[in-house]
Amino acid sequence: xxxxxxxxxxxxxxxxxxxxxxxxxxxxxxxxxxxxxxxxxxxxxxxxxxxxxxxxxxxxxxxxxxxxxxxxxxxxxxxxxxxxxxxxxxxxxxxxxxxxxxxxxxxxxxxxxxxxxxxxxxxxxxxxxxxxxxxxxxxxxxxxxxxxxxxxxxxxxxxxxxxxxxxxxxxxxxxxxxxxxxxxxxxxxxxxxxxxxxxxxxxxxxxxxxxxxxxxxxxxxxxxxxxxxxxxxxxxxxxxxxxxxxxxxxxxxxxxxxxxxxxxxxxxxxxxxxxxxxxxxxxxxxxxxxxxxxxxxxxxxxxxxxxxxxxxxxxxxxxxxxx
Amino acid sequence: xxxxxxxxxxxxxxxxxxxxxxxxxxxxxxxxxxxxxxxxxxxxxxxxxxxxxxxxxxxxxxxxxxxxxxxxxxxxxxxxxxxxxxxxxxxxxxxxxxxxxxxxxxxxxxxxxxxxxxxxxxxxxxxxxxxxxxxxxxxxxxxxxxxxxxxxxxxxxxxxxxxxxxxxxxxxxxxxxxxxxxxxxxxxxxxxxxxxxxxxxxxxxxxxxxxxxxxxxxxxxxxxxxxxxxxxxxxxxxxxxxxxxxxxxxxxxxxxxxxxxxxxxxxxxxxxxxxxxxxxxxxxxxxxxxxxxxxxxxxxxxxxxxxxxxxxxxxxxxxxxxxxxxxxxxxxxxxxx
Amino acid sequence: xxxxxxxxxxxxxxxxxxxxxxxxxxxxxxxxxxxxxxxxxxxxxxxxxxxxxxxxxxxxxxxxxxxxxxxxxxxxxxxxxxxxxxxxxxxxxxxxxxxxxxxxxxxxxxxxxxxxxxxxxxxxxxxxxxxxxxxxxxxxxxxxxxxxxxxxxxxxxxxxxxxxxxxxxxxxxxxxxxxxxxxxxxxxxxxxxxxxxxxxxxxxxxxxxxxxxxxxxxxxxxxxxxxxxxxxxxxxxxxxxxxxxxxxxxxxxxxxxxxxxxxxxxxxxxxxxxxxxxxx
Numbered sequence: 001x002x003x004x005x006x007x008x009x010x011x012x013x014x015x016x017x018x019x020x021x022x023x024x025x026x027x028x029x030x031x032x033x034x035x036x037x038x039x040x041x042x043x044x045x046x047x048x049x050x051x052x053x054x055x056x057x058x059x060x061x062x063x064x065x066x067x068x069x070x071x072x073x074x075x076x077x078x079x080x081x082x083x084x085x086x087x088x089x090x091x092x093x094x095x096x097x098x099x100x101x102x103x104x105x106x107x108x109x110x111x112x113x114x115x116x117x118x119x120x121x122x123x124x125x126x127x128x129x130x131x132x133x134x135x136x137x138x139x140x141x142x143x144x145x146x147x148x149x150x151x152x153x154x155x156x157x158x159x160x161x162x163x164x165x166x167x168x169x170x171x172x173x174x175x176x177x178x179x180x181x182x183x184x185x186x187x188x189x190x191x192x193x194x195x196x197x198x199x200x201x202x203x204x205x206x207x208x209x210x211x212x213x214x215x216x217x218x219x220x221x222x223x224x225x226x227x228x229x230x231x232x233x234x235x236x237x238x239x240x241x242x243x244x245x246x247x248x249x250x251x252x253x254x255x256x257x258x259x260x261x262x263x264x265x266x267x268x269x270x271x272x273x274x275x276x277x278x279x280x281x282x283x284x285x286x287x288x289x290x291x292x293x294x295x296x297x298x299x300x301x302x303x304x305x306x307x308x309x310x311x312x313x314x315x316x317x318x319x320x321x322x323x
Numbered sequence: 324x325x326x327x328x329x330x331x332x333x334x335x336x337x338x339x340x341x342x343x344x345x346x347x348x349x350x351x352x353x354x355x356x357x358x359x360x361x362x363x364x365x366x367x368x369x370x371x372x373x374x375x376x377x378x379x380x381x382x383x384x385x386x387x388x389x390x391x392x393x394x395x396x397x398x399x400x401x402x403x404x405x406x407x408x409x410x411x412x413x414x415x416x417x418x419x420x421x422x423x424x425x426x427x428x429x430x431x432x433x434x435x436x437x438x439x440x441x442x443x444x445x446x447x448x449x450x451x452x453x454x455x456x457x458x459x460x461x462x463x464x465x466x467x468x469x470x471x472x473x474x475x476x477x478x479x480x481x482x483x484x485x486x487x488x489x490x491x492x493x494x495x496x497x498x499x500x501x502x503x504x505x506x507x508x509x510x511x512x513x514x515x516x517x518x519x520x521x522x523x524x525x526x527x528x529x530x531x532x533x534x535x536x537x538x539x540x541x542x543x544x545x546x547x548x549x550x551x552x553x554x555x556x557x558x559x560x561x562x563x564x565x566x567x568x569x570x571x572x573x574x575x576x577x578x579x580x581x582x583x584x585x586x587x588x589x590x591x592x593x594x595x596x597x598x599x600x601x602x603x604x605x606x607x608x609x610x611x612x613x614x615x616x617x618x619x620x621x622x623x624x625x626x627x628x629x630x631x632x633x634x635x636x637x638x639x640x641x642x643x644x645x646x647x648x649x650x651x652x653x654x655x656x657x658x659x660x
Numbered sequence: 661x662x663x664x665x666x667x668x669x670x671x672x673x674x675x676x677x678x679x680x681x682x683x684x685x686x687x688x689x690x691x692x693x694x695x696x697x698x699x700x701x702x703x704x705x706x707x708x709x710x711x712x713x714x715x716x717x718x719x720x721x722x723x724x725x726x727x728x729x730x731x732x733x734x735x736x737x738x739x740x741x742x743x744x745x746x747x748x749x750x751x752x753x754x755x756x757x758x759x760x761x762x763x764x765x766x767x768x769x770x771x772x773x774x775x776x777x778x779x780x781x782x783x784x785x786x787x788x789x790x791x792x793x794x795x796x797x798x799x800x801x802x803x804x805x806x807x808x809x810x811x812x813x814x815x816x817x818x819x820x821x822x823x824x825x826x827x828x829x830x831x832x833x834x835x836x837x838x839x840x841x842x843x844x845x846x847x848x849x850x851x852x853x854x855x856x857x858x859x860x861x862x863x864x865x866x867x868x869x870x871x872x873x874x875x876x877x878x879x880x881x882x883x884x885x886x887x888x889x890x891x892x893x894x895x896x897x898x899x900x901x902x903x904x905x906x907x908x909x910x911x912x913x914x915x916x917x918x919x920x921x922x923x924x925x926x927x928x929x930x931x932x933x934x935x936x937x938x939x940x
Contacts, residue, residue, distance in 0.1 A: 053562075056561075056562040057562075058558060058561045058562050087564045091559070091562045091563055093555070093558075093559045093562070095555055098554065098555035098556060099555050099556050099558075099559040100556055100559070101554075101556040101557075101560070101574060101577075101578065102556075102578075102652070102653075102654060103577050103578055103581075103651060103652055103653065104574070104577070109560075112565060112569070113563045113564055113565070116564055116565070116566060117564050148653045148654075150653070150654050150657070161559075164563060165563075168564075337773060337776070338773070338776040338777050338779075338780040339780060341773060341774070341776065341777035341780070342777055342780050342781060344777075345777055345778075346789075349789060349790065349793055350793070460672075460918065460921055460922060460925065461914075461918060463865075463917075463921055464865065464869075464913075464914050464915075464917035464918035464921055465910075465913075465914050465917075466869055466872050466873065466876075466889070466892075466910055466913045466914065466917075467873070468872075468873060468876045468889075468892065469872075469892050469906070469909075469910030469913065469914075470910075472892065472895075472896065472899070472906050472910075473906070473907070473910065475899070476899055476900050476903055476906070480899060480900035481900060591782075592781075592782035592783070593782065595782045595784075595785065596782045596783065596784030596785060596870075596873070599784060599785070599788070599873070599877070600784075600873045600876060600877065603876075603877060604896075614785070614788055615877055615878075617792075618788060618792045618796070618877065618878070618879055619878065621792070623789075623792065623793055626788065626789050626792055626793075627789060629785065629789075630781055630785050630786060630788075630789045633781055633782060633785045634780045634781045637780065637781065637782065638780065
């Protein structure tokens with residue numbers, strides 16, 4: 001079997017904040033196999049964005065040196081803060097409105113990335129970019145090169161950013177909820193575009209979202225994140241059809257296909273500076289017992305190529321918890 | 324874009340017109356009879372009446388105001404009460420000296436100020452940052468005329484390495500006047516030696532004049548860069564692999580500088596004000612010394628004309644600043660539409 | 661009170677406040693602090709241009725007067741001029757800003773256009789022209805400075821009033837029939853006060869500087885007044901020998917202006933939570 005394109009192993013990131021240390025990520029392990037779209041799902045504050053920033057080497061300056069490893073094409077890219085992989089990992093940001101500098105032509109901003117990370121002359125870059133604009137279905141690709149960001153609509157800007165992510169011909173694209181800032185129709189178009197482009201170009205993608213609907217329509221595999229740890233992983237279909245971790249089960253019971261929202265689960269997401277001991281979900285978990293507060297559960301393989309970080313995942317949830 | 328510039332000019336006109344009216348009002352609320360002031364203490368009533376008739380001071384106020392406005396618009400600012408020559412002529416002779424000094428100071432302040440502000444922001448809360456903050460607060464607290472004198476004391480009197488006063492050494496005389504800017508005219512005359520001498524004369528006045536501007540620019544650039552660094556597009560650019568230098572010096576700075584440019588417009592007023600005192604210290608034959616001379620000789624015609632000319636220059640600078648804004652930020656002109 | 665504590669926690673602002681308080685104390689007790697209080701007006705030709713010594717800390721001037729005493733006495737006039745000018749500018753500018761900001765219309769238009777005219781020329785130039793026309797002297801200089809500074813307060817209050825007049829609580833007050841003047845004075849003005857205070861503090865420093873320039877150019881204080889700007893002008897004829905004569909008054913200007921500027925900066929940060937956050 002081919003080694004995965006991206007492999008994150010036991011990654012831990014700590015940020016100082018409000019006088020305390022916040023464990024944003026702890027012991028995160030996940031893989032993105034070549035040619036696959038892997039989803040990372042979780043609610044705000046679960047560490048999704050920090051995970052992306054660690055991969056892209058743009059953790060905040062005050063972050064402590066992360067522990068663990070991020071292997072891209074077999075090399076650990078964590079120590080050099082990703083200096084070597086820029087351009088080889090494409091990035092689609094969350095907010096297309098805020099992610100382009102308003103004072104520079106959008107085309108020039110992308111060409112600057114290509115100048116640094118892609119082979120060829122500026123003329124070749126321009127030609128390739130026009131091709132990409134056509135591929136992401138921007139109207140009038142030639143003219144788009146000379147336009148400023150404010151002259152595009154939100155959906156068009158996200159297409160621009162997808163083109164930018166593909167501009168240096170990466171093998172991996174990481175995307176940070178690229179559709180949340182857009183309206184529903186545009187969302188669907190952009191998702192379709194992403195699916196089509198990754199398939200056609202044989203790309204791998206790490207796709208972060210809080211939306212199970214998006215997850216189901218796009219991703220082959222999924223990793224569920226809770227409070228900076230992986231709760232469970234597996235093929236998307238299997239996880240969505242028969243979630244194993246109590247957290248995933250309760251989430252899906254509340255909102256079978258809508259945005260993840262903990263409104264139906266008692267308690268609140270713990271602040272990153274005061275994580276509970278043991279299993280971080282135990283204060284809110286109906287299956288919790290005394291040992292859960294002591295022992296940190298590890299990801300254990302279960303049938304179907306899945307893994308779950310709960311020793312009691314086989315037990316049924318009490319009816320009450322699902323109300 | 325052209326439309327935007329025209330709009331900006333149109334917006335500046337009412338205030339300038341108001342200024343013309345204001346100068347007229349000012350010239351009429353002078354305590355006492357202007358004709359008597361003009362004629363001097365020893366004048367006879369007949370002389371005063373003669374002056375009153377000659378300057379049209381016996382006509383109704385409104386008519387005088389209209390005459391005044393018409394004269395000003397046609398470029399006639401009246402005759403100096405001191406020399407008797409047309410004020411507009413005298414001002415045109417001296418304006419280049421002031422503009423040259425102000426311009427050199429502004430360029431110096433901008434280049435150094437932007438650089439300092441950028442370095443300070445990139446070294447946020449570090450030693451360079453603190454140093455720049457101290458300089459930027461201190462630079463605004465120093466009285467320009469005093470700094471000028473202190474620099475003269477040290478560099479011209481004590482060490483004797485820079486000239487004490489004037490624009491150029493008397494042994495050279497003035498070069499053939501083409502633009503009125505000595506740094507240009509000396510080169511046009513093919514005299515690099517004179518150019519260097521003019522440059523040496525420029526050093527102390529320009530530094531003195533530039534200091535408050537430098538302080539302001541450094542300060543606004545610093546906060547602008549700090550703010551821009553927080554933006555999503557900077558994070559995105561870093562993730563997408565922009566180079567560190569390019570990110571700081573071009574990508575972020577351009578955003579930060581929009582704030583700075585506005586400040587440069589406001590600064591110009593401070594520069595002109597500073598120039599008055601600094602010209603007095605360095606015997607710089609510009610508008611400032613002219614104004615001081617006008618004060619000493621109670622030449623209110625000249626003084627009001629200077630006020631008016633400075634107002635026009637000020638308005639032009641502010642239009643230029645707005646145009647620069649629009650060039651830096653493509654959204655400005657669009658928003659104004 | 662919490663605002664004051666916030667202010668004092670910022671070392672820069674605390675330093676500014678300390679300088680200003682020090683200057684105020686010096687000004688109040690100037691006649692007692694100055695070793696030769698009579699040197700405001702008396703001259704002693706026999707001891708002219710003495711360098712700094714234990715007897716004359718800052719040396720003596722061209723008329724043999726103790727510079728240390730004159731710098732101390734000068735604090736009084738500098739602060740007096742600045743306080744009067746800023747106060748008078750507030751008295752003119754704040755009502756104009758309130759009136760112009762409250763309702764759109766010809767009154768608002770006229771007031772703001774007039775404000776624009778005064779802002780169309782740099783302050784010093786206008787002050788020179790006005791000061792000259794009103795016959796040179798410290799009184800004329802103060803009137804001139806006031807006339808050039810009030811537009812800044814008008815602008816500040818105008819902006820605040822416009823922002824507040826559409827706010828919910830003003831609507832509510834108008835709804836229950838409160839008189840506009842009452843709303844403006846009791847509800848809008850207190851909200852604009854922090855901005856005015858910041859403006860006033862920075863204006864103090866600015867006025868001291870501009871007044872010093874006027875004094876230096878001979879349009880402000882007249883001899884034998886112990887004025888800092890005037891002293892620097894008088895000292896010019898005695899350079900480079902009597903360096904102390906020009907140096908110490910200039911340092912006094914710098915210190916006092918620095919104090920007001922630092923305090924103004926601190927006040928602005930304390931008054932504007934948005935700026936405070938960006939200070940991090």
